[in-house]
Amino acid sequence: MRRRRLLAGLGGLGLLGACGMDAPPATPLPPLDLPAGSPLQSLGGLLLNRGVIGFRGLSGLHIGPDLALAAVSDTGRWLKARLVLGQDDHPLGLEGLSSGRLSDGLVIGLPGRFSRDAESLARLPDGTWLVGFERWHRIRAYDDIAGWGRPAEAPPGLLRAPLNAGLESLAVLADGRWLAITEGLKDGERNLLRGWVGVPGQWNAFSYRATPGFVPTDAAPLPDGGALVTERRFSLLGGFKGRLRRLSAASLKAPRPGAILVPETLLDTLPAENWEGVTSFPHNGRQLVAMVTDDNELFLQKGLLLLFAFR
Secondary structure (H helix, E strand, O other): OOHHHHHHHHOOOOOOOOOOOOOOOEEEEOOOOOOOOOOEEEEEEEEEOHHHHOOOOEEEEEEOOOOEEEEEEOOOEEEEEEEEEOHHHOEEEEEEEEEEEOOOOOOOOOOOOOOOOEEEEEEOOOOOEEEEEOOOOEEEEEOOOOOOOEEEOOOOOHHHOOOOOOOOEEEEOOOOOEEEEEEEEEEOEEEEEEEEEEEOOEEEEEEEEOOOOOEEEEEEEOOOOOEEEEEEEEEOOOEEEEEEEEEOHHHHHOOOOOOEEOOEEEEOOOOOOOEEEEEEEEEOOEEEEEEEEOOOOOOOOOOEEEEEEEO
């Protein structure tokens, strides 16, 4: 992603923190103090232990109703675990971790991250995993995220996206259609970015209006047919800022050519970290939302997973 070039001057900081062999993979965090009237209730979160997990840079997240967690990293790794919740659904930790190298479809991998920069994760109704990659812009489908995988049809025009600003947001909507939004493929005005909704062979293009200074970094479906979208801003002087927004079901139903989709903001008081993943799932009779940060492999940043519930 583009902010990596800005962070390059901080070279040498990508060091793992020391950790004991018996350290947990994640430790609980208290709930956030959200503004009165917020549509979301904070349930707390987890501080991820990069040393125990074995890698960093989580960029895509999925949690199912059974609390099975899956994530992908822009370093080309996959992670599976189970989210452990306590009383009132407060996060307590992760258990049953497994991880491995995410197949990029090449017998001999290319140097660097060109073929393995996984940025988004979604799941089809039949259980198939979809992973969006940037640099080499494409989508791959996996019966098992730990398996070999196969190419999936990407939206037309995706290859025109800037090298590090491709398919950060990928979701499978409640009706089975795919939602894809680029991080940096401009669509006319400065804050308009190209997106698509549809299925392979039948795509509807639209423009996504991002918050000025922000870019979309992930998407997740909602039961009503709408979708959540995370946005992130970064500058050397201001650091990171993240927010959570929502696209309505009506706006996604059948966008006309040239349509501009404008999401509403649900949350803009997140901790100052690099928010890159979002997922939503039902549990105990309510709809929960989880968000995760990409720590950029820098010890100055944190790997966080925060959990919310719609009020």
